[in-house]
Amino acid sequence: MFKKTSNYNQGREPELLVGLDLGTSKVAVVVAERETEGDEAQIIGVGQAPSNGIRKGLIVNLEQAVRSVRQAVSDAQNMVGQDIRGVTVAFGAGEVTSIRSKGMVALGRSPRAVGQLDIERVIDAAQATVVVPMNQSILHTIPVEYTLDGNVGIDDPLGMNAMRLDIDVQSIIVPTATIQNVLNCVQRAGLEVNSLVLKPLVSALGVLSPEDALAGAVVIDLGGGTTSVAVFADGRPKHLALLPIGGDHITNDLATVLKLPLKKAEEIKRTISLNKDFEEEETLDFEHHGREYRILKSELHDIVCSRLDELCNELIRPEIKNAKVTLLPGGVLLTGGVAKTEGLEDFFLEKLSLPARSVLPIDSNRMPPGRNTQEYAAAAGIIKYILDRERDPFRYLDNPSVIKTDRSKSLPKTEPIFVQDRQQGKSKDDSHGGVIDTVKNALKDLF
Ligand SMILES: Nc1ncnc2c1ncn2[C@@H]1O[C@H](COP(=O)(O)OP(=O)(O)OP(=O)(O)O)[C@@H](O)[C@H]1O
Ligand SMILES: [Mg+2]
Incomplete structure (x- = not known):
């Protein structure tokens, strides 16, 4: 039922999307597979291991947490018969601040179509007003609502005509040290961190139908x-x-x-x-x-x-x-x-x-029996998060500088115990300077 190897791609390696949920009770790894980027992905395996070194969602013992991550990844690899390299990590923080801010850009004296640049500018304008406390970092910037010429509740302003674009964004701020500990843990387990996401967002994406999310x-x-x-x-x-x-x-x-x-x-x-x-x-x-x-x-x-x-x-x-x-x-x-x-x-x-x-989880029928229950909602939601961001790069903007900064400082990696023939590829974030750069790069890939 859960294939060990995939052979439908005739020679080409299928793409793996992997979510790692650092829970207090268990560490879970959800693996989805697809033929090429842009396709829908199918969950093909769920690995797990009892969580040690994590309390109240926070890493309290790095070495123990690293071992739990390795064990969960190893379990997932055994299930899907493939190496796991890059992961999107869901984690918790002791202190999470959610700040709402507004931005506005004028489009002209007569109506014209909203372009990507206008959306970038309005997000920038909203971000500029956010004061980030010392030793904290913005993890996510989430557009909450767009308004065009005073008409609220615009779902996607791209291509719509107006003279003025307003935005309401939510910035999710967490302690920088928490992010650094999560990065250290996952990197020391021999994995590459593609992006980080806060648990409440992926738990919701894992269980919400589009109808409930809309209503x-x-x-x-x-x-x-x-x-x-x-x-x-x-x-x-x-x-x-x-x-x-x-x-x-x-x-x-x-x-x-x-x-x-x-x-x-x-x-x-x-x-x-x-x-x-x-x-x-x-x-x-x-x-x-x-x-x-x-x-x-x-x-x-x-x-x-x-x-x-x-x-x-x-x-x-x-x-x-x-x-x-x-x-x-x-x-x-x-x-x-x-x-x-x-x-x-x-x-x-x-x-x-x-x-x-x-x-x-919405995808429970695609998850292995015993690992398709409520405990795995957040892990399954990570796959939805990856796909949602790919479809709409403006939906959830993360802050790549958070990952970039830490990479230079992170503790030396220990040798991976289960991933063989690892190639240390160039990090996806190496050339990125900020949130808007992420969007630009994502859009470049899309169009
Ligand atoms: N049948 C059950 N009835 C009541 N509680 C249960 C049951 N099964 C599991 N639990 C509780 O669920 C909790 C574990 O849930 P879960 O696996 O979702 O946590 P986690 O994701 O590892 O942790 P967190 O998200 O808080 O970091 C434990 O406290 C466990 O006792
Ligand atoms: Mg959890």
Whole structure:
């Protein structure tokens, strides 16, 4: 079912698109393949490895994290029967700032068609007003809305006639050191970083249908150490946030309050249903390592609910408000491992007053069984991110100087243990000076 080798390209090497998701619980690698650039890509394999050295989405032990990346990549390579060299990496940061800014350019006294240069100029104008704090870097610049002659909600202004072009952009800013640690980790694992992407964006791309993205919807990826929030409307991300709370906090709460070993707490957590009302005296009785335990089921339920309650009310709800999107008919799409919790949809419906559903990656039917679940939404979304950027270079602009700067400073690479016959090709970003240069180069390739 999942081919080990591909032979349909008659001699030519198929192109591999690879996404690497640095999760707190697991590192996942999604591999997609296509005949030539511009074609649709098919997912052909998903590798994974338990994540060590990553906590709350952040690298806390470089060597352990490098080992996890190598293991996950090796697993993916074994599945697809091909070497992996370049990857697009999804990662989390302890501090994520999303700043909105506006830009405007005059097109002339009489209407004329908007060209690529005009779009570049208006993005430049909006970026010029963003003040980036010390030791932080812009990771993404995302056009949120175009306006032509006062008409808001223009999806793509290219080629349309007007006298004035306005833009509203969202700049995603993260600590520079976080980016450098991610680059060091992935490069030391023997891989080349094609680009970096923040987790909430790819989690959303992994599960959102075009209809939901257009109508307005919130994607919440409840992972092991973080919760990603992405609010989409008019087909574009209006707000992205990353919260430092995840399923592992629920496990820790259970272990601490009930004095349980962590493994047992994790096992029990996965059996809890939030829908059930328990009788006062209903208990869960078990023996673990020679010790007898008797726990009130209502207490288990309360511990889990109070953590989720805090997450919803104090952290998620303000982020949805920040997006300033009035209508969200697509509701809430829940993904990530915690979204498997029974009764979570009703819980979110009650807390956020929005219809909620637990969703698999859109491409789940193309992913290997057992690796097509909620945990793999972000990894699958990386492939969508790569393809979306290729189709529309103005959709998500990243900052290649971030990768470039770090390359000169990065720690020496250790020898790759699984990639053979590596050729150290010239980096794609070597000639790039900034965001607009990326766009120019991408457009050069397209036209
Ligand atoms: N059936 C289940 N019920 C409840 N929780 C679950 C279930 N299965 C997995 N989880 C929880 O999901 C979390 C792992 O999810 P996931 O793999 O999406 O995280 P991650 O992507 O590695 O981490 P992050 O995105 O936060 O960096 C763990 O806390 C795990 O306990
Ligand atoms: Mg995750």
